[in-house]
Amino acid sequence: ASFSGPLALARELLAEGTEPFFVLNSDVICDFPFTALLRFHRHHGREGSIVVTKVEEPSKYGVVVCDAETGRIHRFVEKPQVFVSNKINAGMYIFNPSLLQRIQLRPTSIEKEIFPVMAKDGQLYAMELQGFWMDIGQPKDFLTGMCMYLQSLRVQHPERLHSGPGFVGNVLVDPTAKIGMNCTIGPNVTIGAGVVVEDGVRIKRCTILKGSQICSHSWLESCIVGWRSSVGQWVRMENVTVLGEDVIVNDELYLNGASVLPHKSISESVPEPRIIM
Amino acid sequence: LALHPSACLGGMWHHILSSSIFFAYFYRAVPTAGPLALARELLAEGTEPFFVLNSDVICDFPFTALLRFHRHHGREGSIVVTKVEEPSKYGVVVCDAETGRIHRFVEKPQVFVSNKINAGMYIFNPSLLQRIQLRPTSIEKEIFPVMAKDGQLYAMELQGFWMDIGQPKDFLTGMCMYLQSLRVQHPERLHSGPGFVGNVLVDPTAKIGMNCTIGPNVTIGAGVVVEDGVRIKRCTILKGSQICSHSWLESCIVGWRSSVGQWVRMENVTVLGEDVIVNDELYLNGASVLPHKSISESVPEPRIIM
Numbered sequence: 001a002s003f004s005g006p007l008a009l010a011r012e013l014l015a016e017g018t019e020p021f022f023v024l025n026s027d028v029i030c031d032f033p034f035t036a037l038l039r040f041h042r043h044h045g046r047e048g049s050i051v052v053t054k055v056e057e058p059s060k061y062g063v064v065v066c067d068a069e070t071g072r073i074h075r076f077v078e079k080p081q082v083f084v085s086n087k088i089n090a091g092m093y094i095f096n097p098s099l100l101q102r103i104q105l106r107p108t109s110i111e112k113e114i115f116p117v118m119a120k121d122g123q124l125y126a127m128e129l130q131g132f133w134m135d136i137g138q139p140k141d142f143l144t145g146m147c148m149y150l151q152s153l154r155v156q157h158p159e160r161l162h163s164g165p166g167f168v169g170n171v172l173v174d175p176t177a178k179i180g181m182n183c184t185i186g187p188n189v190t191i192g193a194g195v196v197v198e199d200g201v202r203i204k205r206c207t208i209l210k211g212s213q214i215c216s217h218s219w220l221e222s223c224i225v226g227w228r229s230s231v232g233q234w235v236r237m238e239n240v241t242v243l244g245e246d247v248i249v250n251d252e253l254y255l256n257g258a259s260v261l262p263h264k265s266i267s268e269s270v271p272e273p274r275i276i277m
Numbered sequence: 278l279a280l281h282p283s284a285c286l287g288g289m290w291h292h293i294l295s296s297s298i299f300f301a302y303f304y305r306a307v308p309t310a311g312p313l314a315l316a317r318e319l320l321a322e323g324t325e326p327f328f329v330l331n332s333d334v335i336c337d338f339p340f341t342a343l344l345r346f347h348r349h350h351g352r353e354g355s356i357v358v359t360k361v362e363e364p365s366k367y368g369v370v371v372c373d374a375e376t377g378r379i380h381r382f383v384e385k386p387q388v389f390v391s392n393k394i395n396a397g398m399y400i401f402n403p404s405l406l407q408r409i410q411l412r413p414t415s416i417e418k419e420i421f422p423v424m425a426k427d428g429q430l431y432a433m434e435l436q437g438f439w440m441d442i443g444q445p446k447d448f449l450t451g452m453c454m455y456l457q458s459l460r461v462q463h464p465e466r467l468h469s470g471p472g473f474v475g476n477v478l479v480d481p482t483a484k485i486g487m488n489c490t491i492g493p494n495v496t497i498g499a500g501v502v503v504e505d506g507v508r509i510k511r512c513t514i515l516k517g518s519q520i521c522s523h524s525w526l527e528s529c530i531v532g533w534r535s536s537v538g539q540w541v542r543m544e545n546v547t548v549l550g551e552d553v554i555v556n557d558e559l560y561l562n563g564a565s566v567l568p569h570k571s572i573s574e575s576v577p578e579p580r581i582i583m
Contacts, residue, residue, distance in 0.1 A: 200506040200523045201489070201523075202523070217525070219558060234525040254528075254542060256577070269564070
């Protein structure tokens with residue numbers, strides 16, 4: 001569904017209010033600057049504000065050209081071949097309810113159709129993000145973004161990270177998760193609610209989603225384990241192996257870059273990256 | 278007399294035979310008759326026949342039956358032969374069905390002449406030594422055909438399993454056959470209990486940790502240490518080695534005094550030479566690692582590490 005669809009459907013709820021509302025693209029991770037963005041938005045008093053972030057290779061993206069002092073957006077340029085700007089749309093917005101009048105009840109891309117018009121009208125401003133940002137739409141980038149997020153936690157809220165014997169580096173563990181004996185967890189691991197990790201497991205640079213189970217002696221690096229999945233004993237998983245929801249991986253297998261769709265059972269090793277459907 | 282003595286076999290033979298075993302160490306591969314010629318002094322003094330075994334084979338070495346067979350025909354030499362399904366890949370032995378007298382040898386026959394091949398175990402009278410000169414001689418290529426022509430060479434057919442174990446892949450297959458033979462003939466020598474599956478042979482001085490699952494088809498040598506949570510299938514773990522916790526090994530040969538780290542996965546006929554170190558958490562797939570090496574990176578595709 002294109003971007004403005006949800007907004008249009010939410011029109012009734014949002015339009016009644018007089019307060020501005022946030023819109024977030026969930027394919028990104030950063031220290032979402034709600035307070036700073038609201039303050040910035042109120043300060044210029046126009047219809048919309050978007051967060052932008054600096055990137056090293058702007059030619060891969062759509063870039064935002066804006067006034068250095070005020071942040072007023074002049075225009076958008078898609079994948080520029082010559083340098084015009086190194087700021088890109090970070091995927092976090094705040095709008096006044098009046099924006100909703102610009103949107104029709106048909107598939108609309110807010111970035112492609114609405115923003116250019118608002119910029120022309122001088123109604124769209126850009127606030128530059130401080131701190132980390134990552135597009136986490138691809139599994140590989142999701143894990144990179146996870147590492148950035150954990151490092152940010154280490155700086156701002158170190159008490160939320162897990163420590164103790166068997167934990168290395170930045171590790172986030174839900175209080176309802178259970179970790180067995182003789183495990184080594186981390187660096188860069190997030191473990192969700194109700195997850196069970198049995199004895200002798202090694203996990204590095206992984207996201208283990210809610211309700212999953214990792215059986216004893218297994219070794220996981222750079223993986224995403226989907227909700228309610230089960231990884232057997234003596235399994236080795238690496239190289240951005242991704243398990244969808246409710247996947248079972250049998251004992252003693254080797255998964256190298258396997259992308260497994262939900263509800264599948266894996267009974268053979270996957271020695272080379274591929275999709276299992 | 279062992280041509281390529283391996284420490285794991287020598288002790289076994291001495292125990293079985295209760296006879297003298299002299300080891301000849303050769304630093305290069307030499308043709309068969311080399312060791313014999315060098316041992317000439319020791320052997321020629323005797324009047325008793327002597328055995329010669331090619332250590333690249335495994336079977337239920339039929340010492341007693343071969344000696345009896347040899348004495349019965351009273352000629353100069355006897356060799357053990359075994360039936361194979363694809364004789365065209367080998368040198369075959371053509372012999373008399375009743376007496377076993379060998380008529381001739383045929384190399385890789387394209388039409389069927391025989392399905393019996395040389396199983397690599399011989400017995401000779403000391404008089405054979407006079408046929409061998411002190412130069413590189415292949416007993417199979419040069420001496421046997423002459424003995425056959427002279428009617429002095431006989432073949433005894435092997436009963437039971439046989440395997441050429443010169444290649445690592447075949448060594449493991451031969452190991453499985455040997456363990457199955459133990460299961461039938463001496464089941465008390467195999468290891469059993471919680472955590473042991475199928476045919477497993479464990480030296481009494483080896484130590485196995487908690488929560489391991491060992492077998493089927495595993496042999497573990499003297500002084501080996503297997504730490505907690507290890508899974509081993511279809512492997513030979515040679516003397517003095519260590520397998521650290523949570524590792525998983527299938528179809529591997531681990532050389533003497535090697536060390537495999539924690540959370541290592543090794544499979545697909547990975548072979549570690551003597552004194553090899555494999556670091557923690559690596560993946561070895563069909564790696565052939567020469568002695569005294571340290572492995573610090575995974576080997577995802579079969580290759581030789583030197």
